[in-house]
Amino acid sequence: MTRLRRPSPGQVVTVVLLAVLGGLWVYPFAWLVSASLKSSPEIFGKGLDLMPDEPAWENYARAWTEVGFATYFVNTTIITLGTVLLVVVRSALAGYVLGRYDFIGKKLLVGLFLVTFFLPEGYSIIPVTQLTDQLRLLNTHAGVILGLGAGGQIASTLLYAGYFRRLPKELEETARLDGAGPFTVFFRVMLPLAWPITATVVILTFLYAWNVYLLPLVFTLSDPGLRTLAVGMTVFVGERGTDWSGMAAAAVISLVPVIAIFVVLQRKFVDSIAGAVKQ
Template sequence: MTAPAQAGATSPARRRRRPSPGQVVTVAGLAVLGGLWVYPFVWLVSASLKTSPEIFGRGLNLLPGEPVWENYARAWTEVGFASYFVNTLVITAGTVLLVVVRSALAGYVLGRYDFVGKKLLIGLFLVTFFLPEGYTIIPITQLTDQLGLLNTHTGVILGLGAGGQIASTLLYAGYFRRLPKELEETARLDGAGHFTVFFRVMLPLAWPITATVVILTYLFAWNVYLLPLVFTLSEPDLRTLAVGMTVFVGERGTDWSGMAAAAVISLIPVMAVFVALQRKFVDSLAGAVKQ
């Protein structure tokens, strides 16, 4: 009697573990969508290992006849992507640091203090949020040129990070607005000043927003094209990876295999950061929403 009873007890659990037809269809559909999403990147990697005639001659075939690893060597050394990579790292790091500090400071003031014209200022922020980048590139270029920083890393960092950054500022403002005032009062009773309260008490508590701003700003600064292009027209050595792609387009044709290899080099850091921080990014967004 024991064996049949045990079999009878386990059979309902086994039946419950079987996926329903709807679940099977859902998983199959998601698998197809995932394959379609991944396919362009896989094709790009495949194209980076082919010759330019082979890219178009073999159509959608992902397997190269013979891998041409020289495409990566040509992009990294001959074209100059090694220096472009360093330029992009410097500009991205500087932009992320500048955006976090200034957006957090501005958000702290908007979230914790009341002053005349505050609502009007927030309204102007929201209006400028919808302005395309092309509308602001001319005044930013003129201002940077007057400061003597047009063809420098510092100029590009200021151009990218010293703008409105409305989304980051409002994220910080909304978070700081919800923090209890007792935190500031306790710190001031201990003799802390405004900047001490901000950097030692308030900013560490805003880690969910900081993580979100860091990741989004990193992706933006790494992939931005227009402003670095304008700022480095007369200084090719200061180009970023995104701008450096134009090197493969010449008067006599386009080096498609070299461009594909360079694109893979540009995407590797982005993919690495995404894989490493995807869970923290989701957690930071969830924490920001809960607050």
């Protein structure tokens, strides 16, 4: 019989510390779920206690139907999926050009990309809004998608550029010998090979578009029916007070798809980064 090896004191301390840190990390979400099942006075009256006196499931029904979060959920889904598709296509195309071709002003262009990468979103919201208004897309889903996905997307573009730069040129030459044109080479050969970067861009863009607040707020001020989940949180704040229990329930509804995406795609996300590093 093999004897079980006793953990060393250092290992025990490490496990205990990790368990404590894990509990501290999970506790805010657990408190949010608990608050969504309490009344507003109970939230503040019970402090850090997670157990409600009687679960108030009607908070979720009120947030979903009465406040209109069902509409906000549909809006957010449409905008997020459209933004992800737009960002992947345009970032991959721009990254392919930067990574595979040499042209005059390339280094200057990359430098400008890096400069704009550090600009806060608020600096560009006015020109983006004016341009979208001139295109007559200000109060539409397409306008929000263009506002979120047609910007610089510097990080995604540079990720693609770095990946495409490392691929051997023989891949393109072989495809051209078979009669493939530039777009066929890109969409049938190069883009499928860049799946590690595509997976990373999809996940990061999804999280960004699902949770972004400022641009959808500005674009939907005159049409509340186009609000996203993040913007819809403001309906719980009124002149006479704040519906904290309804807001907590709405926040849980907003977080469920994000958590589901993370649980389903976490392995692909890790594999995509590992594949990108290997390249």
